Amino acid sequence: xxxxxxxxxxxxxxxxxxxxxxxxxxxxxxxxxxxxxxxxxxxxxxxxxxxxxxxxxxxxxxxxxxxxxxxxxxxxxxxxxxxxxxxxxxxxxxxxxxxxxxxxxxxxxxxxxx
Amino acid sequence: xxxxxxxxxxxxxxxxxxxxxxxxxxxxxxxxxxxxxxxxxxxxxxxxxxxxxxxxxxxxxxxxxxxxxxxxxxxxxxxxxxxxxxxxxxxxxxxxxxxxxxxxxxxxxxxx
Numbered sequence: 580x581x582x583x584x585x586x587x588x589x590x591x592x593x594x595x596x597x598x599x600x601x602x603x604x605x606x607x608x609x610x611x612x613x614x615x616x617x618x619x620x621x622x623x624x625x626x627x628x629x630x631x632x633x634x635x636x637x638x639x640x641x642x643x644x645x646x647x648x649x650x651x652x653x654x655x656x657x658x659x660x661x662x663x664x665x666x667x668x669x670x671x672x673x674x675x676x677x678x679x680x681x682x683x684x685x686x687x688x689x690x691x692x693x
Numbered sequence: 694x695x696x697x698x699x700x701x702x703x704x705x706x707x708x709x710x711x712x713x714x715x716x717x718x719x720x721x722x723x724x725x726x727x728x729x730x731x732x733x734x735x736x737x738x739x740x741x742x743x744x745x746x747x748x749x750x751x752x753x754x755x756x757x758x759x760x761x762x763x764x765x766x767x768x769x770x771x772x773x774x775x776x777x778x779x780x781x782x783x784x785x786x787x788x789x790x791x792x793x794x795x796x797x798x799x800x801x802x803x804x805x
Contacts, residue, residue, distance in 0.1 A: 678725075680786075686734070686736050687734070
């Protein structure tokens with residue numbers, strides 16, 4: 580059982596380039612989300628999805644796109660990379676466990692934009 | 694404003710000693726409070742989750758407490774091990790769907 584798999588683990592981009600961060604889960608969780616983690620700040624929600632075909636914006640969505648064509652995959656696209664998007668990105672999937680949602684996080688993608 | 698504040702920012706303790714990490718929050722309405730452990734280069738891993746009605750929960754050598762009246766939580770680590778070296782993140786969930794508010798974490802180093 581792989582859980583949540585993120586690729587790549589590391590990436591360096593030039594300003595203006597685009598790329599897609601991949602996220603896949605094999606737990607059949609309906610809910611998936613993307614967070615970014617910056618020094619001195621808590622994780623912040625970028626986009627989330629409550630099921631295939633349904634996505635919505637989180638706290639910091641600007642400059643990012645998502646789609647959810649299958650339950651398993653939730654890619655995050657950077658449209659035109661900027662240095663401000665240098666961060667560590669985490670994908671999470673979650674499930675309803677009695678009265679709250681349990682989260683499983685991927686191991687992260689460290690992105691540097693130069 | 695919904696906020697989660699943790700203290701101390703960083704902490705060094707000797708192997709075998711105990712320590713307590715603090716979390717204060719202003720998130721409202723409150724649903725539950727979580728503590729996560731994040732090893733360097735890894736994603737957060739859940740240690741405990743407490744709802745409004747719970748005031749303590751243990752997971753091995755980790756014991757979390759919650760005082761919903763004062764909006765404070767603590768994470769106590771007993772008989773620390775080198776593998777406890779990590780960041781510990783307090784997360785509070787709003788009622789409603791999937792709104793997690795993350796603290797900035799306490800970085801713990803357990804020294805031999």
